[in-house]
Amino acid sequence: xxxxxxxxxxxxxxxxxxxxxxxxxxxxxxxxxxxxxxxxxxxxxxxxxxxxxxxxxxxxxxxxxxxxxxxxxxxxxxxxxxxxxxxxxxxxxxxxxxxxxxxxxxxxxxxxxxxxxxxxxxxxxxxxxxxxxxxxxxxxxxxxxxxxxxxxxxxxxxxxxxxxxxxxxxxxxxxxxxxxxxxxxxxxxxxxxxxxxxxxxxxxxxxxxxxxxxxxxxxxxxxxxxxxxxxxxxxxxxxxxxxxxxxxxxxxxxxxxxxxxxxxxxxxxxxxxxxxxxxxxxx
Numbered sequence: 410x411x412x413x414x415x416x417x418x419x420x421x422x423x424x425x426x427x428x429x430x431x432x433x434x435x436x437x438x439x440x441x442x443x444x445x446x447x448x449x450x451x452x453x454x455x456x457x458x459x460x461x462x463x464x465x466x467x468x469x470x471x472x473x474x475x476x477x478x479x480x481x482x483x484x485x486x487x488x489x490x491x492x493x494x495x496x497x498x499x500x501x502x503x504x505x506x507x508x509x510x511x512x513x514x515x516x517x518x519x520x521x522x523x524x525x526x527x528x529x530x531x532x533x534x535x536x537x538x539x540x541x542x543x544x545x546x547x548x549x550x551x552x553x554x555x556x557x558x559x560x561x562x563x564x565x566x567x568x569x570x571x572x573x574x575x576x577x578x579x580x581x582x583x584x585x586x587x588x589x590x591x592x593x594x595x596x597x598x599x600x601x602x603x604x605x606x607x608x609x610x611x612x613x614x615x616x617x618x619x620x621x622x623x624x625x626x627x628x629x630x631x632x633x634x635x636x637x638x639x640x641x642x643x644x645x646x647x648x649x650x651x652x653x654x655x656x657x658x659x660x661x662x663x664x665x666x667x668x669x670x671x672x673x674x675x676x677x678x679x680x681x682x683x684x685x686x687x688x689x690x691x692x
Contacts, residue, residue, distance in 0.1 A: 410425060410426065410427050410455055410458065410599065410602060411425070411426045411596040411597070411598055411683075412424065412425050412426075412434075412441055412451070412454070412477055412561075412596065412597040412598075412599075413425075413426065413431075413474060413475075413477050413594065413595060413596055413597070414440070414441055414474075414475040414476060414477055414478075414479070415431075415466070415469055415472040415473065415474060415475065416472050416473060416475065417473060418473075418475065418517075418518075418521075421440070421475040421476075421479075422434075422435065422466065422472070423435065423438055423439070423440050423441045423445075424466055424469065425454045425455070425458050425463070426596075427455075427458040427459065428458075430465055431465065431466045431469035431470075432457075432458050432463035432464065432465055432466060433463060433464050433465070433466040434454055434463065436457075436462075436463060436464070437450065437453060437454055437457060437463075438450055438454075440479040441477060441478055441479055441597060442478070442479035442480075442648050443479075443481065443482070443646060443647035443648025443649070444647070444648075446541070446542075446543040446544075446560045446647040446648055447543065447544065447545075447647035447648075451543070451560060451561065451599045455599075473518065473520070474518055474519055474520055474594060474595045475518040475594070476516045476517060476518050476519070476592075476593040476594050477563055477593065477594040477595065477596055477597035478516070478541055478563065478593060478594075478597060478648065478650065479648070480513050480514065480516060481513050481516075481648045481649050481650045482513065482646055482648065482649060483510060483513060483646075483649050483650075484510065484511040484512070484513050484515070484516075484591065484649075484650045484651075484652065485508065485509075485510060485511075485639055485643070485645075485649065485650070485651050485652070486508070486509050486510070486511050486567060486585065486651070486652040486654075487506050487507060487508060487630065487635055487651070487652065487653050487654045488503075488507035488508075488509060488581065488654065489502075489503055489507050489629070489654065490503075490506065490507070490628050490629050490630055490635075490653060490654025490655075491623060491627050491628060491629065491654050491655060491656045491657065492627055492629055493623065493627060493656055493657035494623075494654070494655055494656055494657045494658075494659065494662070495629070496657065497657045497658075497659070497661075497662030497663075498659075498661060498662050502629055503629065505638070506630045506634075506635055506638055506639075508639065508642070509581040509582055509585065510582055511567070511582065511585045511586055511590070511591060511652070512582075512585075512586035513650075514588075515568075515585075515586055515587070515588065515589065515590040515591040516591045516592075516593050516650075517589045517591070517592050517593070518592065518593070518594060518595075519564065519592050519593060519594035519595040519683075519685035519686070519687070520595075520685065520686055520687065521589065521592060521687065522589065522687065522688050522689070522690045523566075523568055523589045523590070523592060523669075523675070523687045523688070523689050523690070524587070524588050524589045524689075524690055524691070524692040525669065525670070525671060525689055525690065525691050525692055526570055526573070526587045526588070526692055527692050529570050529572070529573070529587075530572060530668065531570055531571035531572045531573075531660075531661075531666070531668045532568065532569070532570050532571075532668055532669040532689070533568070533569045533570070533571050533659050533660045533661055533668055533669065534566065534568065534569075534613055534615065534620070534621075534659060534660065534669065534675050534677075535566065535567040535568070535569055535655035535659055536564070536565075536566060536611045536612065536613040536621050536655060536656075536677040536678075536679070537565045537566070537567045537611070537652045537653055537654060537655050538562060538564075538565065538606070538609060538611065538625055538632075538652075538653045538679060538682075539562065539563040539564065539565030539593065539650050539651065539652055539653070540559055540562060540632060540635070540636065540650070540651040540653060541559070541560045541561050541562065541563060541597060541648070541649075541650055541651075542558055542559065542560060542636075542645045542646065542647055542648065542649040542650075542651070543558060543559060543560025543561070543600075543647055544557060544558040544560075544647060545558070545644065545645065545646055545647065546558040546636065546639075546640040546644070546645040547640055547644045547645070548640055548641060549636065549637040549640040549641075551637065552631075552633035552634050552636075552637045553633060554637060555632065555633040555635075555636035555637050556600070556633070558636065558640075558645065559600045559632075559636065560597075560599065560600060560647070561597050561598050561599045561600050561602075561603075562597075562598050562600065562603055562606055562679075562682055563593055563594055563596065563597050563598070563650075563682060564593070564594060564595070564596075564677060564678065564679045564682045564683055564684075564685055565591065565592075565593055565650070565652050566591065566592040566593070566675070566677055566685065566687065567585065567590075567591065567652050567655065568585075568587070568589070568590040568591065568592070569584050569585055569590070569659075570583075570584040570585075570587055570590075571584060571660075571661050571668070572584070573587070588692065591652075592685060592687050593650075594683065594685060595683045595684075595685060596682055596683045598681060598682055602681075603681055603682075606625060606632055607625050607626055607628070607631055607632060608624065608625060608626050609624065609625045609679050609680045609681065609682070610622070610623070610624050610679065610680045611623050611624065611625065611655075611656055611677075611678075611679050611680075612677065612678050612679075613658065613675065613676070613677040613678075614675070614676045614677070615667070615669070615673055615674070615675055616673055616674055617674075620658040620659070620660075620663070621655070621656055621657065621658035621659070621677075622656070622658065623655075623656025623657060623658070624656070625653075627656060628653065628654060629654075632653060635651060635653060636651065639651065669689045670689065671689060671690060671691040672688070672689065672690075673688070673689040674686065674687070674688050674689075675687050675688075675689070
């Protein structure tokens with residue numbers, strides 16, 4: 410069972426797909442947001458769909474696919490969290506998770522255009538597993554406690570401008586928070602529907618050439634550890650998004666640094682979570 414938001418930007422309809430059909434969730438909720446998740450919305454939606462209590466959404470296949478999560482209060486990101494990615498950039502493995510924040514308004518749909526910032530020459534790609542929080546988490550006692558607060562998983566594209574990130578004062582947020590820099594989706598998949606989130610393949614192509622082909626098994630800090638660790642420093646709230654890092658194959662680590670240009674097409678996917686496609690457009 411998968412959850413999507415369909416329709417024009419700002420007017421997306423919350424939906425659930427079950428048995429080859431797409432059902433309208435508006436009888437249950439106005440949106441796929443933190444309030445819905447906090448109220449055990451995924452389970453309630455599943456039960457309603459199975460019981461035939463939801464109307465089918467006519468014309469769903471013709472509608473734009475929006476981000477499967479309404480704008481969260483925060484996006485928390487983990488840097489240098491894959492061994493092969495740290496190796497390709499020449500960085501030492503971190504002793505603790507490298508944490509930075511990303512502007513939540515960067516989220517766009519999985520097939521929307523991505524804007525290359527003005528004056529940018531080093532816009533880069535990063536396929537990442539996104540973790541969506543479903544319950545408030547503060548000071549989790551054990552990594553296993555994370556299982557109770559994770560609502561689901563999404564494909565997240567942590568687009569990055571490397572000059573802004575690394576050469577303009579060392580403020581990572583500046584290179585991560587440009588407009589449209591976090592395409593998300595297409596699907597929000599409930600955590601219980603993923604057999605092992607720590608064994609998912611992640612792949613990314615630019616103009617048909619594959620650059621990233623990794624697995625979440627190669628994380629330095631696993632998903633449970635990340636959620637528990639973050640809860641010691643900040644309150645994680647329903648609807649928050651955590652980007653958990655990217656495997657090797659980013660432009661920063663490739664000889665010649667083939668950064669993204671106007672007209673480039675990026676495609677990315679994660680096992681069980683769907684496939685996305687974005688075109689780069691000069692701002």
